[in-house]
Amino acid sequence: MGAAALALLLLGCPGDDGRAGDTEPGSSGGVGTAGTTAVDGSEGLDTEGPDTETPPPPDCDPGEVACGSLCADLLSDPSNCGQCGRTCVIPHASAACEAGECALAGCDPGYSDCDDDIASGCENPIDCQEGQTCSTVCGSEGTVDCSNVCAAAGEPVCTPPVETCNVMDDDCNDTCDEGPLLGCRIGVHRSNSPTLGHFYTTDLAEAQSGDLNLEAQDYFFLYNPGVEGLQPLFRCIKPNGKRWLTSSTDCEGTAAPELTVGFISTDDRCGATPLYRLLNAGPDAHFYTVSAPERDNAVSNLGFVDQGIAGYVWLGA
Known part of the structure; x- marks a missing residue:
């Protein structure tokens, strides 16, 4: 037997089971299986594709609709105004959506809609x-x-506020x-009596008690507590x-006050008028008036001394 025939015998013939050279379709050889699988895609691959x-x-x-993955009110949503995806854009302004139509919500700083x-x-x-x-x-x-x-x-208007109790003309009238x-x-109220002289009180009943004779109801006005600057x-x-009457907390070094009548101003703010203070040393009686002529008469003819201004009061409520 020649050398070539001997080599062929040792290697085996094509088709022998389990041999390295086996290329028979369906054989268990590793190379063929991988090739076959790679070509026809019948094993190891997902042929259905991604989930769509x-x-x-x-x-x-209620009142909203689905715009893609979000819910929107087409009547009021400026990003979906009237229909999904319709966005309101207004120059130099912020936008709104009213009844499904784009609207101007407000101007940007520095701009106005004329x-x-x-x-x-x-x-x-x-x-x-x-x-x-302002x-x-x-x-x-x-x-x-x-x-x-x-x-x-281009000039804005500064609208005054309503009037409040603060010793100011809030509404500019x-x-x-x-x-x-x-x-x-x-x-x-101002009263007078033979025993007490002139008497001042906010209590109308007190102003007419005892031997007091009422001279003037609401003779002048003071503020109630709580107003700054008084x-x-x-x-x-x-x-x-x-x-x-005095603004001294210790009655000018003599005693504690009987009561607080009200609150007075130190100047003529808010249309206040002077409250003149006078003293008649003989009977040791004080007298207060808002009338300069009455003050002058008391000094000239009634024995009073002008002690200046006790403060400023108001002639109306």
Whole structure:
């Protein structure tokens, strides 16, 4: 037997089971199996592809609709106004959605809407911020009103506040703390008697008690407690039982006050008028008046001495 025939015999013939050279389809040889599998894709690969199932729509509240994966109110959502995906964009302004239509919610700082055209937005470079605080011509704190800013050549209007009890003319009508402002000012009645002399009280019944004769009801007005910038006016008792008025907390070093009549001003703010203080040393009696002619008469003819101004009071409630 020749050498070639011997080599062929040792290697084996094609098709022998388990042999290295076996290329028979369906054989258990490693190379063929891998090749076959790679070509026909019948083993080891997912032939169905990625999951493309559409997720269910969101569960929306009444009045809302599903816009993709979100719920939206098409009547009020500026990002989905009237229909899904319709976004309201307004020049120099913030947008709103009203009844399914784009609307102007407010102008950006430095701009105003003078033509009422939503397409142009806030087209005018006028800075007016509606509702901001401002200082009025009478010194009170008002709010900015932009309703007439376009007609007013770009100047916003500072609207005064309503009148409050604070010794100021809040509403800029040249009248201070006009009423009715319940509990703001209190009337002081003036009486006179042979034993007590002139007597001042906020109690009308007291002003007519004993031998007191009422000379003037609500002769002047003071403020009730709680108003800044004022000081108390006390009523004090003399050793002879007569009363007098002062802002001194210790009755000018003599005793504790009988009571606080009200609150008085140290100047003529809010239309206040001077309360003149006089003393008749003989009977040791004080007298207070808001009338300069009455003061002068008391000094000239009745033996009183002018002691200056006790403070400033008001002639109306």
